Amino acid sequence: MSRAGGPETGRPGTAAGNGIPAGGPAGASGGSAGGNSDPAGGVPGLAARVRERFGVHGRGQHERDQHERDQHGGDGHGQAGGPRGGNGPRGGRGGRGGEQLVVPRARPDSYYGKPILKAPVWRSPEVPGYLFLGGLAGASSVLAGFAQAAGNHKQAKASKIAAAGAIGLSGVALVADLGRPERFLNMLRVLKPSSPMSVGSWLISAFGGAAAAAAACAVTGRLPKAGAAATAGAAVVGPAICTYTAALICDTAVPAWHDAHREMPYLFAGSAASAAGGLGMMAVPVEDAGQAIRFAVLGAATELTAKSLLLRRLGEIAEPYQSGLPGQLMEAAEVLTAAGLAGAVLASRSRTAIVLSGAALVASSALTRFGIFEAGLASARDPKYTVRPQRERLAAKERAKERKRVP
């Protein structure tokens, strides 16, 4: 991705003959197109010296920018980290709205290339692990509930144990991630619908109790009526456990998360069902696995669909999902989902195929959550994902105003 030219200037390919040229080496490389060798003001060399001396462009401080410049060496559009300079006051709107500029302007995305947002301090594997385990737990409870209703007791028992185990681990991961773990009970101090984490804390509390009770009754064989009630309760709350986590991450300023808020709940629901079905079909004999297999197939298909819709709609913000570490995680997840899906559909009478498919689906669900988590961090760390969509939004508003003025 070139940072240069691009949507803001609307004039890709023109050099930044104005303002501070691209940082560091680009200060020279920009010259190839922009003739920047001569600083203004009749003090030849001063500007260049200042640039060199003080790293005005954030040169050397921002390996990412440097890296990007290296990759697109010589694009010289003054898009480097440093603040731009020499602007005409309205110059920032280069090429838009009919304003006259002597030279087109390239726009920096931030102050010395520093991020505008603070990336989440949530740790991996705790938090992405929880996104996976919470989904696994919630969907396992759904599977357990319907298995019990259908008289598929082996499946019901296995999925109840999976749900209780996964939500237990989730709780441990979440408390461990707190800056002050000893204060975890403060989560239940208030209930705020404006905070998905607050809503989630209450959901987990209710769900955790029900899932644990359901599993305990299933394992010990005691209190079957209470066990059935707990199973039903966990099956009802379970779906919310799977999908509220989408609101949890999307209700932030992190561009790759926030802008994906439309598809994320469906993606999470699908991923959760895929994992719960996958684990469920591994845990029971072949003749009892039908329910889990069908659940997993529905889930995996939903996950793939939601993911592709999400990436298509996000446009430039989809980039973090498709490059670097998160890109690799997402890609591996997709391959595994497809393989697991195919295995579950085609070879469902073979125990080996079922176990392999189930394992692939569980792993793909986990990889998806880690990929989404890392993509969010990457999008928060690069100011262009913050600034550019906002600039486009402002430009769209401006255009709408123009249109109103000229009917």
Added chain:
Amino acid sequence: MTAQTSSQSNSPQRKPPVAAHSASLHDPAAYAGYEDHPPRMGFFTDTSVCIGCKACEVACKEWNYVPEDGLNLLGMSYDNTGGLGASTWRHVAFIEQIKRPGDAVPGRPEGSGDSVLTESVLGEFSADGSRWLMSSNVCKHCTESACLDVCPTGALMRTEFGTVVVQSDICNGCGYCIPACPFGVIDRREEDGRAWKCTLCYDRIGDGLEPACAKACPTQSIQFGPVDELRERAQLRVAELHEAGEPGARLYLEDPDDGIGGGGAFFLLLDEPEVYGLPPDPVVTTRDLPRMWRHVAAAAGALLIGGLAASLRRDLRP
């Protein structure tokens, strides 16, 4: 619109937040449930007169006993602080810009400067073709505050002054406020585990004193007062600057109709916000939360239906 008028119109009973919702854009303290409260207080940071002395940074650290957070040479002009964080609640940005041949020359024609102030302080380019922008950044104390909305413990709260404060005895360090802030202001102090940010010197303003940074600012770049009054002052100032030949002057977060309902702390900038490291069009993330909840509910329903669909066939074989 002012705090006084809205509190007069309030019934003696404490109004539920929903009823006060229409007033929320203008009176966050009333929205939070304060029946009778002082006017909303805030900052107007006029960067055109900032001289980069960092007195605000130091005063803030001293008054609030904020720990040291790194002594580094960052290579960012005179800025060795870097940005706002858990232990930096005021941050002065230094932006050196250099004019180059062919640039559109902003402002007045050359030689028309009639004072030292307009020549060098208002962001004009000096004879060597450079200008130096400085700006003291701070928590915006948003009218619609994402950090406060998403805080699951209620540690973040709205004060009677309409400001947003973390109660450090309640914060459990969940970190949700950090990615929620569209400005990257609040952060977790790792050795402490809790989230910290500017309090607008809650302890000082409660006693009728101005915040430490505003008190220490030698040029009145940081002005403290009732937000309504500051907004008027800011309008006058920006008009004055336009007249004086600084058409690049603009107000940032002053508009109550913007994406955060206006900042309790707002700014006069001389260049685009992103040059100062500020987002050009921030929107509070919780504006989309109702839609998110609807999708969450629909997806949860779909999951339940999926579970049912997987169980419809009696044959347990696939």
